[in-house]
Amino acid sequence: MPRSVRVTGWGAHAPETVLTNADLERIVETSDEWIASRTGIRERRIAGRDETTATLAATAGLRAIATAGLDPDEIDLIIVATLTPDYPMPATAILVKELIGNRRAAAFDVAAACSGFAYGYATADSFVRAGAARHALVVGAETLSRVTDFTDRNTCVLFGDGAGAVVLSASDAEGGGMAGLELTADPGGCELLWIPSGGSRRPVSPGTLARGEHTIRMDGRETYRYATRTLAASAEAAIARAGWTTADVDLVIPHQANIRIIDSVARSLGYPMERVFVNLDRYGNTSAASVGIALAEAVGTGRVQVGDRIVIVAFGAGYTSGAIALEWTADPAASARAAAIPPVRFAHPGDGGTDEDPVPAVLRPILAAAAAAAT
Numbered sequence: 453m454p455r456s457v458r459v460t461g462w463g464a465h466a467p468e469t470v471l472t473n474a475d476l477e478r479i480v481e482t483s484d485e486w487i488a489s490r491t492g493i494r495e496r497r498i499a500g501r502d503e504t505t506a507t508l509a510a511t512a513g514l515r516a517i518a519t520a521g522l523d524p525d526e527i528d529l530i531i532v533a534t535l536t537p538d539y540p541m542p543a544t545a546i547l548v549k550e551l552i553g554n555r556r557a558a559a560f561d562v563a564a565a566c567s568g569f570a571y572g573y574a575t576a577d578s579f580v581r582a583g584a585a586r587h588a589l590v591v592g593a594e595t596l597s598r599v600t601d602f603t604d605r606n607t608c609v610l611f612g613d614g615a616g617a618v619v620l621s622a623s624d625a626e627g628g629g630m631a632g633l634e635l636t637a638d639p640g641g642c643e644l645l646w647i648p649s650g651g652s653r654r655p656v657s658p659g660t661l662a663r664g665e666h667t668i669r670m671d672g673r674e675t676y677r678y679a680t681r682t683l684a685a686s687a688e689a690a691i692a693r694a695g696w697t698t699a700d701v702d703l704v705i706p707h708q709a710n711i712r713i714i715d716s717v718a719r720s721l722g723y724p725m726e727r728v729f730v731n732l733d734r735y736g737n738t739s740a741a742s743v744g745i746a747l748a749e750a751v752g753t754g755r756v757q758v759g760d761r762i763v764i765v766a767f768g769a770g771y772t773s774g775a776i777a778l779e780w781t782a783d784p785a786a787s788a789r790a791a792a793i794p795p796v797r798f799a800h801p802g803d804g805g806t807d808e809d810p811v812p813a814v815l816r817p818i819l820a821a822a823a824a825a826a827t
């Protein structure tokens with residue numbers, strides 16, 4: 453049995469094409485001023501035709517494996533947290549296994565919406581702690597642009613695409629890694645933040661499609677209320693389980709949903725904003741990917757040092773929440789190794805040869821303009 457389970461690798465990836473608030477002004481009745489002041493979001497990324505949740509996850513995963521100094525085949529467990537899998541079946545983690553060139557790993561998905569990265573991390577940590585895996589890859593990955601209703605200004609300004617990953621490894625050294633965990637699930641939120649159709653209760657049909665029920669539906673105010681209450685409580689519970697006090701924490705990495713939610717959580721915990729990592733202005737809410745992207749950026753930009761005590765904390769549909777208090781042990785300089793990993797593109801596996809464009813029609817001109825500008 454290992455003495456500890458440590459983060460040895462981290463990586464992130466987001467599609468190149470940027471969807472700005474100005475772009476959204478041309479799609480729905482909104483303004484840059486409204487979006488920036490109510491959410492803090494200025495732009496987000498959108499996946500192109502040859503990008504899916506699996507390709508974004510594979511790129512972030514390969515970057516995490518590179519920072520860990522491992523070969524992809526040394527990974528023996530792959531967990532992908534997502535609410536936008538490539539297919540209802542098989543699990544996106546299986547596609548990621550193929551894309552990264554791994555032949556050995558067990559692979560499955562975790563469905564906990566925006567709390568998915570914390571749920572996935574906790575699951576992988578348990579496998580490694582129990583001796584069932586030596587190196588586990590955890591990826592939070594989303595292509596939310598494919599399930600966003602671009603006629604609904606209440607939701608379409610919030611979400612973006614991307615992926616963030618960590619490698620958790622068994623270690624013979626004492627300490628480090630996850631010290632405290634809190635996971636919650638409150639079914640009271642089931643129909644307040646959801647995608648109504650596409651499952652066994654309401655299969656996709658002409659009727660559900662016409663009503664847009666295959667896209668995200670949200671009660672923004674209720675979700676906001678839940679988030680502000682729960683994020684701080686979950687973080688405090690994980691900190692207490694670690695045997696720390698809030699004063700011991702060097703950096704909080706919250707789910708990047710809304711700057712006003714993050715401000716309120718920081719105030720509840722008594723932290724100045726310098727102790728809270730924020731990048732939602734550039735990515736929007738990437739659901740299960742958000743904390744993973746933020747963690748990789750925090751380490752890559754020098755915000756995390758060996759010995760630092762970090763709290764990652766997320767909330768999402770369910771409602772769910774997840775908080776992990778962890779001690780950082782890896783050399784942040786390894787971040788540089790991720791730069792050598794180029795984006796993985798969709799390889800058209802045996803899916804019947806469909807060449808339907810998965811990108812929502814309203815986004816295609818933006819992707820085309822970005823592609824034209826790049827050549």
Ligand SMILES: CC(C)(COP(=O)(O)OP(=O)(O)OC[C@H]1O[C@@H](n2cnc3c(N)ncnc32)[C@H](O)[C@@H]1OP(=O)(O)O)[C@@H](O)C(=O)NCCC(=O)NCCS
Nearest residue numbers: 482483486490566605606609672673675676709710767768
């Ligand atoms: C969505 C959210 C930003 C809305 O902010 P808010 O300050 O609560 O705004 P309200 O819902 O009170 O709406 C205020 C007005 O702005 C309007 N509005 C909503 N979206 C708008 C947009 N993109 N542009 C312009 N106006 C908008 C509303 O229609 C409403 O108008 P009305 O008063 O005429 O009806 C906020 O509720 C939120 O962040 N909720 C949590 C969402 C979240 O994090 N979801 C993911 C969870 S993982």
